[in-house]
Amino acid sequence: xxxxxxxxxxxxxxxxxxxxxxxxxxxxxxxxxxxxxxxxxxxxxxxxxxxxxxxxxxxxxxxxxxxxxxxxxxxxxxxxxxxxxxxxxxxxxxxxxxxxxxxxxxxxxxxxxxxxxxxxxxxxxxxxxxxxxxxxxxxxxxxxxxxxxxxxxxxxxxxxxxxxxxxxxxxxxxxxxxxxxxxxxxxxxxxxxxxxxxxxxxxxxxxxxxxxxxxxxxxxxxxxxxxxxxxxxxxxxxxxxxxxxxxxxxxxxxxxxxxxxxxxxxxxxxxxxxxxxxxxxxxxxxxxxxxxxxxxxxxxxxxxxxxxxxxxxxxxxxxxxxxxxxxxxx
Amino acid sequence: xxxxxxxxxxxxxxxxxxxxxxxxxxxxxxxxxxxxxxxxxxxxxxxxxxxxxxxxxxxxxxxx
Ligand code: SF4
Ligand SMILES: [Zn+2]
Ligand SMILES: [Zn+2]
Numbered sequence: 210x211x212x213x214x215x216x217x218x219x220x221x222x223x224x225x226x227x228x229x230x231x232x233x234x235x236x237x238x239x240x241x242x243x244x245x246x247x248x249x250x251x252x253x254x255x256x257x258x259x260x261x262x263x264x265x266x267x268x269x270x271x272x273x274x275x276x277x278x279x280x281x282x283x284x285x286x287x288x289x290x291x292x293x294x295x296x297x298x299x300x301x302x303x304x305x306x307x308x309x310x311x312x313x314x315x316x317x318x319x320x321x322x323x324x325x326x327x328x329x330x331x332x333x334x335x336x337x338x339x340x341x342x343x344x345x346x347x348x349x350x351x352x353x354x355x356x357x358x359x360x361x362x363x364x365x366x367x368x369x370x371x372x373x374x375x376x377x378x379x380x381x382x383x384x385x386x387x388x389x390x391x392x393x394x395x396x397x398x399x400x401x402x403x404x405x406x407x408x409x410x411x412x413x414x415x416x417x418x419x420x421x422x423x424x425x426x427x428x429x430x431x432x433x434x435x436x437x438x439x440x441x442x443x444x445x446x447x448x449x450x451x452x453x454x455x456x457x458x459x460x461x462x463x464x465x466x467x468x469x470x471x472x473x474x475x476x477x478x479x480x481x482x483x484x485x486x487x488x489x490x491x492x493x494x495x496x497x498x499x500x501x502x503x504x505x506x507x508x509x510x511x512x513x514x515x516x517x518x519x520x521x522x523x524x525x526x527x528x529x530x531x532x533x534x535x536x537x538x539x
Numbered sequence: 540x541x542x543x544x545x546x547x548x549x550x551x552x553x554x555x556x557x558x559x560x561x562x563x564x565x566x567x568x569x570x571x572x573x574x575x576x577x578x579x580x581x582x583x584x585x586x587x588x589x590x591x592x593x594x595x596x597x598x599x600x601x602x603x
Pocket of ligand 3: 497498499500501502513515518
């Protein structure tokens, strides 16, 4: 197996592009794909201040690294979710990455890591919130993360909030949305959403890279990341969709990319035009009485956002350990 | 050879030499769903792993 660019021996093959690369040219390929995606979808221009949501997993650390390699000014934001050992270990990967790949980099910007702990700052964690409110853990988790990312991007004056969603993530979400005809979600499934109604601009620059590629990027760059799964993820639908797509991809390489980019090219506009504007993204938003974030209000018409309702219910409740929540839910 | 598997972490031994492609077949794993890592770098599918090799087979699909 020879590198497509230099003919030295290759370390990775990318079947959907029918290409093999040596380590150096693979890293360059990843950066090129990200740069191209950022341009194509107007995600950022040099000089923009970027906030990257980092989890300690391969995708978000690869994204932060690539942005810095491309010369962007990019700070990381890590949210401690309080999911037992999993969160402790994930936080350590983020901190180690920051000290070895961010802090000592020669750069004209002082890029840094911002940390928010749900337990320290809001007196709850994901397992406890799930237990107290009866929400699925991923729903309580997603709500908390979205709110805190938006807030930090807004308060910090960043031009764009970026997340590490890759091609496999976006293809799986699209597949799920199509399977269940979630037309309002389809209308908003874009790699870039402009700033709107007090919410920051959001972008997913890794949508041209598969998760095998983001993992390979980390290995070849020497980035250690959280390989274990979140204990709350087991058996969720997202994984089920990924396995279904992996089977088709194996039979016809390139299918996933054709599915996702074909959607963006051929159908995304149609869904957006026909989408019913919900109060959540329409102009009827008011500031939350507790935190000031834009909200459509609670079911009783009070101006209180979903995050404040969740965090106020969960705050101070007896902490529920991860293991206990799992047995209760099954 | 010694093979480290993840999620959960465990180790098995497999008789070598064997190609990466064969090893993954034997473990019933899809090539697109894992990386094979040896001495901190990636091993391509056509590489032959000697009997004294120590490798990690790392899954890349995550459900978060
Ligand atoms: S799997 Fe669910 S609970 Fe775990 S980090 Fe992801 S969204 Fe949060
Ligand atoms: Zn090369
Ligand atoms: Zn609020």
